[in-house]
Amino acid sequence: MMELNNRVAIITGGSRGIGKSIAFSLAEKGVKVVINYNSSEAQAKKVVDDLNERGFEAMAIQANVANLEDAKSLVERTVEQFGRLDIIVNNAGITRDRTFKKLKEEDWHEVINVNLNSVYNTCTASLPHLTDSDNARIINISSIIGQSGGFGQTNYSAAKAGMIGFTKSFALELARTNITVNAICPGFIETDMLGEVPEEIKEQIKAKIPKKRFGTPEEIAKAVVYLCQDGEYITGQQINVNGGLYM
Numbered sequence: 001m002m003e004l005n006n007r008v009a010i011i012t013g014g015s016r017g018i019g020k021s022i023a024f025s026l027a028e029k030g031v032k033v034v035i036n037y038n039s040s041e042a043q044a045k046k047v048v049d050d051l052n053e054r055g056f057e058a059m060a061i062q063a064n065v066a067n068l069e070d071a072k073s074l075v076e077r078t079v080e081q082f083g084r085l086d087i088i089v090n091n092a093g094i095t096r097d098r099t100f101k102k103l104k105e106e107d108w109h110e111v112i113n114v115n116l117n118s119v120y121n122t123c124t125a126s127l128p129h130l131t132d133s134d135n136a137r138i139i140n141i142s143s144i145i146g147q148s149g150g151f152g153q154t155n156y157s158a159a160k161a162g163m164i165g166f167t168k169s170f171a172l173e174l175a176r177t178n179i180t181v182n183a184i185c186p187g188f189i190e191t192d193m194l195g196e197v198p199e200e201i202k203e204q205i206k207a208k209i210p211k212k213r214f215g216t217p218e219e220i221a222k223a224v225v226y227l228c229q230d231g232e233y234i235t236g237q238q239i240n241v242n243g244g245l246y247m
């Protein structure tokens, strides 16, 4: 088991939803956490305040991870503050759901940039620091939609499937180093993102889930903690946390 105390993690999109839960779960294990956000400054600061109140070390850093310069500055500021970087959780994500006929060019590019190009940006920026860590983790939060496809989600599905391909190739390249690379594929999880789906569609989705309920952000965070703590021999995997919806 890896001792997580005093390790340093960046969680992209840590201001709410799944990212916030991951931040709390890692902090509870003694990890110093960087809460990255793009626009929700007040929410990110509240997460940091709540963590600090509980005695955990945390800081918020604004960076649009779709932008390489922002990603570099996110990593540099993290290392300046905490002196090292051991874990990067690529969690920032957006949807712009429309059927392909209605999809605008900007819907395509925005979703690919934020969900997929961001992974290149943060990985290229953080690799030299992760190499310095004795036991590092790259964890990409993909999606069931990258595996099964989703109606009205060509852009999102392509980005999330791209994350899985990236994960496998990068894991192969890094297998002989101290860094593991894995993807987590959540099913439908109760967050603001799911809130954008109409109630009627949500009920239809729930009926199809073998476990008959949506997942919680904490259930995704548990998988992240497991990979960080006990995942030395797990690399290149897509870990499904989806209530049995995709097997």
Ligand code: NAP
Pocket (backbone or CB within 6 Å): 012, 013, 014, 015, 016, 017, 018, 019, 036, 037, 038, 039, 040, 041, 063, 064, 065, 066, 090, 091, 092, 093, 094, 114, 141, 142, 143, 144, 185, 186, 187, 188, 189, 190, 191, 192, 193, 194
């Ligand atoms: P959420 O509640 O909408 O939160 C998204 C987070 O990403 C926010 O903190 C947001 O911060 C941040 N973000 C968005 N664009 C960003 C950018 N350009 N740079 C930096 N941060 C950015 O979403 P969630 O449901 O927790 O989802 C988290 C991840 O899990 C996403 O990658 C999502 O695709 C994936 N996922 C979610 C579900 C689900 O059912 N919820 C299922 C499968 C996979 P700002 O508000 O500051 O932009």
